[in-house]
Amino acid sequence: MLRQSGRAPASRHAMPFGAQMTPEGVRFGLYAPAQSRVKLHVDGLVREMEALPEGWHRALVPVPAGTRYRFELEDGLIVPDPASRYQPEDCHGPSEVVDPARYQWHDADWRGRPWHEAILYELHVGAFTPEGTFRAAIDRLDDLVELGITAIELMPVADFPGPRNWGYDGVLLYAPDSSYGPPDDLKALVDAAHRRGLMVLLDVVYNHFGPEGNYLGAYAPSFFTDRYETPWGAAINYDGPGSRAVRDFMIHNALYWIEEFHMDGLRLDAVHAIHDDSAEDLLSELSRRVRDAHPDRHVHLVLENEENDARRLVPGARGGFTAQWNDDVHHGLHVAVTGEGDGYYADYRADPGLLARALAEGFAFQGEVMAYRGAPRGEPSGTLPPTAFVAFLQNHDQVGNRAFGERITALAPREAVRAAAAIYLLSPQVPMLFMGEEWASAQPFPFFCGFTGDLANAVREGRRAEFARFPAFADPAVRARIPDPVAETTFLSAKLDWAAREDEDKKDWLAWYRAVLRVRREHIWPLAGTVRRGGTFRTAGKAGMEVDWFDGKTPVLSLRANLGADEVGGLSMPEGAVIWAEGEIEGGRAGAWSVRWILRA
Incomplete structure (x- = not known):
């Protein structure tokens, strides 16, 4: 409506x-x-x-x-x-030249939505619809509302080289890429979303510029510094001589998207790659200036931060942030349902209790050494509210950084995926779906870009070399099967097939997601005012877990689950109303892939 x-x-x-x-x-x-x-x-x-x-x-x-x-x-x-x-x-x-005042907005009374009501849906504009445009995305907003989504999160749209890109190679940060349509079309998408009660968040990249089309070094070399390094090229100068103009460029960019495009928030990509030793670093200043400029709106600032800096997430802190993507929950869920243990998954496979801790307290690592990194990671997070974390089972990175871009339903059995999804969708943390997840889309989401010439060759070979260190890709013939990231066919393979939703199996998945999200709205949203900090957790056997969240000292929400194919025992089952169930749990024994969410009186 x-x-x-x-x-x-x-x-x-x-x-x-x-x-x-x-x-x-x-x-x-x-x-x-x-x-x-x-x-x-x-x-x-x-x-x-x-x-x-x-x-x-x-x-x-x-x-x-x-x-x-x-x-x-x-x-x-x-x-x-x-x-x-x-x-x-x-x-x-x-x-x-663009006249920002030309577009006639229709959202005069829109002030956004409180964060605890966020049910995020991450999408790539170019792959979301066959047309791949801002205007075409409008035609699918009603489907998202019917699903139960309350906020869409757009992967970066800042102008990038070539006709297609994930968006993280942007070089002109104020210009929506023309492949998606002119600026007024993006405004129309936001306007249409607001008319449906949907927030719109935009992914922005302030840690690097893309490898082609960035001319700043030719006339403003002070934008960059050799004092730091990033995985993607020259580091941006946020704390050295000449950095004031650089900081202003990025902070104005954040304000620009929120003010001219009425965005309800931003997701800041990989802030652990932003180096700044200033007394008030870029992130703190950006947050402060955005908040000060819009005290009458719900504006949400979300981080991706591998360092797990809990201090940036303290509610009400000046220069703080609304929430952070919780990779720990994803990694724990992924390992549980797939059994994979390569790379950064190794720690989570070695200690299944990390998932229970991430669900209860936010971060799995809160200052302990992470073996994969060989160094301590994170800060204590148990006093933060659950809404300071965004939980997910899939996102663009965790799907697209796989060699073939497979989705979770191609890697794990149906009952395992539903158990994992029921956990993150009903957790007090804020849930985020990845486009097409709601009907178990069979479309992969491989890495793609539209570079040409030597850069295209470098990206192609670099992509295959990246996987050479994994045993499964030791054979060059296997690596040769990895989709060519610069080929148009790779991009086209990622486009959602909306017609597939009419298959009976897809209809069943869609109905399941709608039902789970209905339960979230009815039973989890009302807890936001009472569950103000992390909970407690206990593990049972190899894959059993108990997590409880409290109103002060009184437990109000409980999770009992077995994310494994074998039965586990030793679970304590509290009294209360079961608001969602997967699998079989009875008498403290939990069957394979079983979940109980219990609302306690």
Whole structure:
């Protein structure tokens, strides 16, 4: 059912970067401290920009929205605007002037939703529908509402090189990629989501720029530093000389998505790769400025952080964050249902109790040594509310970083997957589905990109070399079967087949997910005000677990489960209303792949 709402006022984020429309004309601004002169190519003319202190170059030109422009450096190199709002000819082409006030919003009374109501659905715009556009995604929003989703989380949409990409190779961070549609189409998607009561979160990448199409080094080398390293190339300078403009560029970007596109929040990718020794580091400053700018809205800031820094998740902390993706829950569930133990799964296979701890307390490692890393990991997290963690069984990384991009239903039996899904979907932590999970989609989600030339070859060979260290891929002939990441067919294989939902088996899966999420809304949401910290846990046998959450000292929600193919005993069964059941549990003995969620009086 669509919400009725009046038109909202025009949304425009003021910033020193890029092309800003003013009553006098378009103000073009480029931060280029390494250039004494910069020329502006606009409207068929070439104009000298005014050089200002601290590396800024500006020009005011009376041109309309839709005008295309570029900057010319002293050596003749012509580059796009790093703060371009739109790149209709991809990242190497001209930028286009956009009037942010042109789109007429219809969400005047929308203030978002409280975080405990979040049921996230991660999707890739290009693979979500056959058309792969923002507009096409609108046509599927009603399906998500019917499923029980309350928030969609978009994988990064910032402009990337080529016609397809996961999004983590973005180079023009303010421009929605033109392969998905113009900026107004993304606004229409957000607007349509809000009319249906859906929040929209956007994945943003502030830890690196992609390997092609980033020209910042040519005119603003202070954007980068060699004092740190990242797995993806040059580290961004957030704490050295000249870093103020760099920090402002990223913080304005966060505010831009929230203000001009009405995003309800952001998910910050791999913040453990952001290096900053400032007294107030980038993450803290970004959170503070976003919160201060929007005290009257539910704006949610979510981290991906391998370091498991609990201090960033303290409720109400200035510069803090709403939640963090909980890889520990995923790893524990994945190992339990698949039996896999390679790489970072090894620790979780060696100690099944890590899953119970992650469900109860948030982090599985809270300062202990993680053998895979050979170093301590994490901070104590048991005092944090469960909603500080996002739990999932699948996401783009954990599916797509596999050699063939297989989904969990291709790796584990049906009853095992349902038991694991029932645990994370009804946990007091915030659940996140990956697109197509709700009907056990058979489509893989392999890694794909649209690079060409030498870079394409490097990515192709690097992908296969990455798996050479795993025993299953020791044979070169096996590695040769890994999908070519730059081939269009690899991308097309990831597109969801919505017609498959009509198969009887898929209908059954869909009905199951709808029923579980209905129980979450009815029974788990009301606990948000009472379950304010982590719970307690106990293991039984190889795969049995007990987890209890409390209202002060009184248990209010209990999980009893056996995530294994063999029966386990020794479980204590509390009294209360069973709100969800999988498998058989009776008299303290739990059959294979069994789950009981119990609401205690």
